[in-house]
Amino acid sequence: MEYIVKTENLSKHFGQEKAVSGLEMKIPKGEIYGFLGPNGAGKTTTIRMLLGLMKPTSGRIEIFQNDLKQERLNILRRVGSLVESPSYYPHLTAKENLEALRKIVGVPKQRIDEVLEIVRLTAAGDKKVKGFSLGMKQRLGIAASLLNNPELLILDEPTNGLDPSGIIEIRNLIKSLPSECGMTVLISSHLLSEIDQMATTVGIVTKGKMIFQDSIEAMRMFAQQSVLLKVSESDKAWRTLLGRGMKAGLDNGIISLPEQSDENVAETVRGLVADGFSVYRVEEERRSLEDIFLQMTREEQAG
Amino acid sequence: MLTILKSEWFKLRKSNIIGILLVGPLIGLGAGIGADIAEAAGMMNEWYMLLIYMNLPYAVLFLPLVTGVLASLVCRYEHQAGGWKQLLALPVTRGKVFAAKYVLILLLVLFIQLFYLAAIVGAGLYKGVADPFPAAIIWKSILGGWVAAFPLVAMQLWMSVWFKSFAAPFAVNVVFTLPSILAMNSEKVGPYYPWAQPFAMMYPATENGDIFFIPWEQLMTVIGGFFLLFYLGGYFYFQRKAV
Numbered sequence: 011m012e013y014i015v016k017t018e019n020l021s022k023h024f025g026q027e028k029a030v031s032g033l034e035m036k037i038p039k040g041e042i043y044g045f046l047g048p049n050g051a052g053k054t055t056t057i058r059m060l061l062g063l064m065k066p067t068s069g070r071i072e073i074f075q076n077d078l079k080q081e082r083l084n085i086l087r088r089v090g091s092l093v094e095s096p097s098y099y100p101h102l103t104a105k106e107n108l109e110a111l112r113k114i115v116g117v118p119k120q121r122i123d124e125v126l127e128i129v130r131l132t133a134a135g136d137k138k139v140k141g142f143s144l145g146m147k148q149r150l151g152i153a154a155s156l157l158n159n160p161e162l163l164i165l166d167e168p169t170n171g172l173d174p175s176g177i178i179e180i181r182n183l184i185k186s187l188p189s190e191c192g193m194t195v196l197i198s199s200h201l202l203s204e205i206d207q208m209a210t211t212v213g214i215v216t217k218g219k220m221i222f223q224d225s226i227e228a229m230r231m232f233a234q235q236s237v238l239l240k241v242s243e244s245d246k247a248w249r250t251l252l253g254r255g256m257k258a259g260l261d262n263g264i265i266s267l268p269e270q271s272d273e274n275v276a277e278t279v280r281g282l283v284a285d286g287f288s289v290y291r292v293e294e295e296r297r298s299l300e301d302i303f304l305q306m307t308r309e310e311q312a313g
Numbered sequence: 314m315l316t317i318l319k320s321e322w323f324k325l326r327k328s329n330i331i332g333i334l335l336v337g338p339l340i341g342l343g344a345g346i347g348a349d350i351a352e353a354a355g356m357m358n359e360w361y362m363l364l365i366y367m368n369l370p371y372a373v374l375f376l377p378l379v380t381g382v383l384a385s386l387v388c389r390y391e392h393q394a395g396g397w398k399q400l401l402a403l404p405v406t407r408g409k410v411f412a413a414k415y416v417l418i419l420l421l422v423l424f425i426q427l428f429y430l431a432a433i434v435g436a437g438l439y440k441g442v443a444d445p446f447p448a449a450i451i452w453k454s455i456l457g458g459w460v461a462a463f464p465l466v467a468m469q470l471w472m473s474v475w476f477k478s479f480a481a482p483f484a485v486n487v488v489f490t491l492p493s494i495l496a497m498n499s500e501k502v503g504p505y506y507p508w509a510q511p512f513a514m515m516y517p518a519t520e521n522g523d524i525f526f527i528p529w530e531q532l533m534t535v536i537g538g539f540f541l542l543f544y545l546g547g548y549f550y551f552q553r554k555a556v
């Protein structure tokens with residue numbers, strides 16, 4: 011598989027603290043990679059190293075299949091980024107901010123209007139950025155990251171400070187980038203719901219370690235669903251099911267059946283009804299990704 | 314490199330620097346207008362006398378101090394709101410960013426020197442100095458002062474990249490600039506003290522065969538040496554700085 015970003019045993023220590031340790035990140039081309047982890051997990055530190063803003067303590071980084079150490083300039087020409095809180099020059103207007111960057115990346119002037127339009131900041135283009143709200147600064151940061159038509163876009167918590175409609179706008183924008191512009195996107199967040207709605211691949215990091223990395227579908231599979239039954243005489247019904255050699259759990263008068271096909275559920279219900287139990291409710295328990303995430307990070311901490 | 318320099322100039326241009334460029338020459342102009350140069354009449358070219366009077370506040374204090382202010386200015390907007398990380402994540406090398414900022418300050422100092430030249434002429438005209446204008450000597454003084462600022466600019470850029478605050482590099486600058494008043498008068502220390510060099514290099518002397526008003530060896534060793542030391546110090550600090 012062609013990886014746009016690939017790290018090998020990437021580590022960064024601050025004194026005793028291991029902010030990132032042994033990270034093996036793999037981002038396939040054209041994916042939206044959700045980089046997920048609680049506060050202080052090491053997401054920003056990893057991103058800083060990917061951009062060469064910070065030197066790794068050990069390990070290797072490959073972007074576009076080139077070594078970052080050797081090909082930094084050629085790599086960065088094809089990367090757009092937004093790291094942590096938005097960066098800006100307060101004494102300049104939004105347009106002037108972009109112009110200062112444009113002079114270096116060398117794209118045509120009209121690209122400034124294009125990116126302002128993309129993040130819906132055209133109207134505020136001639137206002138000084140020091141008067142901007144947090145959300146407007148964030149939009150400007152996203153505009154700046156798009157300026158050079160990057161092939162790899164790295165966004166660190168891009169929806170920070172945006173209002174709900176802004177979040178939806180940016181989310182739709184990010185979702186459209188791989189298909190419309192052929193971009194690969196790395197987006198970090200501590201909010202699972204956000205990654206869930208955008209990402210196609212997920213990497214979960216906690217305490218500097220990658221504890222999960224796979225497609226979002228694989229992550230959802232992790233959320234083993236079970237079927238819950240509410241019946242009369244639940245204790246007796248449960249034992250009947252166990253007697254038939256089925257795996258079932260009983261919790262608070264609710265019977266739970268681990269992953270079952272539709273037929274199996276129908277069969278079970280038919281059996282219970284035939285045995286004279288009343289079946290009040292049959293429902294599917296869908297563990298939210300939130301639960302999985304919490305469970306994963308908890309397991310990591312325990313282990 | 315040129316593109317970075319253009320971008321730097323663009324950012325700086327929008328932050329009211331014209332006032333800062335004019336302060337020194339105006340101080341010089343004031344000193345020139347207030348100077349009592351009549352006593353020199355007949356003994357030496359009155360332009361020399363005027364220059365010496367004007368140089369005192371300008372070359373001893375103002376020129377060294379303004380290098381610090383300019384260095385702080387070109388770093389301030391990077392410190393303010395994450396400018397460094399945005400700039401250094403672009404396809405630029407740190408060495409070139411550092412060099413661009415350095416060259417930009419040097420160009421500004423050159424402008425200040427040219428304004429100062431205008432101030433000298435202005436003060437002379439106001440005073441009605443009748444002696445012939447010693448163009449060669451005055452140009453030597455103007456350009457000499459500029460060259461003498463090279464190591465100071467490097468030192469101040471180092472400090473300004475390092476410290477986020479405006480005050481810290483400025484304090485460092487004052488601490489080194491003030492002793493130059495003493496160093497200047499000392500035969501032993503004066504020639505080796507970097508902050509005393511602007512005055513030495515702007516002080517008009519009669520033809521001595523050297524390109525500037527200080528001996529060639531002093532130019533190469535003291536100014537050249539400290540320039541290298543400060544520039545490399547700042548350069549390597551900046552290379553390793555985590556942003």
Ligand SMILES: Nc1ncnc2c1ncn2[C@@H]1O[C@H](COP(=O)(O)OP(=O)(O)OP(=O)(O)O)[C@@H](O)[C@H]1O
Nearest residue numbers: 024029047048049050051052053054055056200555
């Ligand atoms: N410059 C630094 N010096 C010392 N420690 C640091 C530095 N930068 C980060 N750390 C530490 O590294 C750890 C990881 O921080 P990092 O900013 O990468 O977390 P994060 O995953 O981005 O968190 P958040 O969701 O809050 O943004 C933290 O414990 C932090 O204290």
Ligand SMILES: [Mg+2]
Nearest residue numbers: 053054094166
């Ligand atoms: Mg972070």
